[in-house]
Amino acid sequence: MNIKFRLTVMSFLQFFVWGAWLITVANYWFGTKQWSGAEFGAIFSTLGISSIIMPAITGIVADKWVNAEKLYGVLHILGGLALLYIPQVDNPTTFYWVIFAAMMCYMPTISLSNSVAYNILKENKFDVVKVFPPIRVWGTIGFIVAMWITNLTGNKASYNMFYLSAFAAFALGIYSFTLPKCPPQKLISEDASFGEKFGLSAFKLFGTYKMALFFIFSMFLGGALQLTNMYGDVYLSEFANVPEYADSFVVKYSTIIMSISQISETLFILAIPFFLRKFGIKQVMLISMLAWVLRFGLFSFGNPVDGLWMIILSCVVYGMAFDFFNISGSLFVETTTSPKIRSSAQGLFMMMSNGFGAFFGGLISGVVIDTFFTNNGVRDWHGIWLAFAGYALVIAIAFAVLFKHKHDPKDVESVSH
Structure with a gap:
C-alpha cells in the first residue's frame, strides 16, 4: 500500500x-x-x-x-x-x-x-x-x-x-x-549526562534575556491556548437556557460551529509564509496575541441570532491566533539557537506553552470562573470571555514593549522551501 x-x-x-x-x-x-x-x-x-x-x-x-x-x-x-x-x-x-x-x-x-x-x-x-x-x-x-x-x-x-x-x-x-x-537510533551515548539524555541542556537558554522572555511569554500565551477548547462548546450549548436561543442552529450544532476553528487553522497555515516574509517573526507573534484578544472578545459579545457573525468570526480568527504563534515561535527557536540544542530547545518551547502554560491555564481559569463568574450554577459567559480578552491584551502589550527582535528576511527563507 x-x-x-x-x-x-x-x-x-x-x-x-x-x-x-x-x-x-x-x-x-x-x-x-x-x-x-x-x-x-x-x-x-x-x-x-x-x-x-x-x-x-x-x-x-x-x-x-x-x-x-x-x-x-x-x-x-x-x-x-x-x-x-x-x-x-x-x-x-x-x-x-x-x-x-x-x-x-x-x-x-x-x-x-x-x-x-x-x-x-x-x-x-x-x-x-x-x-x-x-x-x-x-x-x-x-x-x-x-x-x-x-x-x-x-x-x-x-x-x-x-x-x-x-x-x-x-x-x-x-x-x-x-x-x-x-x-531505535541510539544517538544518545551511554556516558551522556542526565541533562543531555533528558534535553535539559536547553534550560541554559534561560540565561539569555531575550530567550528567557520568549519562553515566559510562551507560557503565558499557552495559558490561553486551551481556554476555548475547554469552554467553547459548553458556552454555545448553554444558550439553550435563554428561551429565544433555545432552538437555534448554534445550540443544536455547537460542536460543528466550533469546528470552524479547526478548518480555519488549516487555511491560515498556508498564509504563514507570506506574513513572515512581510512582517517578520516578532510582528507575526504579536498579530497572534491580538487575534486571541479578538477570539475572546467576539465570543463575549456574540449570540446565536443577530450576533452569530461574531461567533463565526471568532472561530475564523482562531486559526490565526493558534497557528501564528506556534509556527512563528518554532521558527524563532530554529533561527536563534545552536544546532546542538535545537531539538531540546523546540521541546522546551512546547513544554512552556503546551505544558506549563496549559497546566496553569487550566487550573487557574477553573478557579476564576467558579469564584467570580458563577452564581448558583449559572455562568456569566460575557464576563468570562471579556476577562480572557483582557488577559490576552495585557500579554500583547507587554510583549510589544519588552520583546526586541529585528526582522531578518533570511530567517524566514526556510518557510517557503
Missing part, C-alpha cells in the same frame, strides 16, 4: 482520537454530570502535566530500546483502555485520575507520530519538508470529522464520545504495528 496514504491514515486517526471528546467534554462534565467548574479546570491541566513529563521519557525509550511504531501502538492501546473506563466513573476525583492516565498515554503520541512519519518518509527517500505537511493536515481533518460525528449522532454530552475515542485509539494502536519498522 502507498506509504503516504498509510501515514495519512495514521495522522487522521491520531487526532480523531482527541477530537471525539476534547471539545465536548465540558458538556458531559457540566451538563450530564453536573460537576463544578473549579474541578473541570484541573481536568485540562492533565494535558499540561503529560506534555511536561511524557514526551522526553518516551523519546528516550524510542531512541534507545523500543521501535517507535511499537511504542506508539502500545501507548494508544493503553490510552484506549483508560478512555473505555471513563463512562463507569461517577465522581470528579476518579474522573481526573482516569483522564490523567489517558493523557499520559496520548500526549507523547503526538510527537511520536511525527517521529514515525519522518523516519518512514526518510527511509523511503521522500522529501520530508514537501511531503509531510499535506499528511499532517489530515490530522486536523480527523479532529474535525470526530467533532462532527460526536455532534450529529447526538453525543456531545454523552459518555459515547469516550467509547468512540477508545475505539479509534484501539484501531490506531493495532494499525501502527503494521507500519514499517522504526528501530
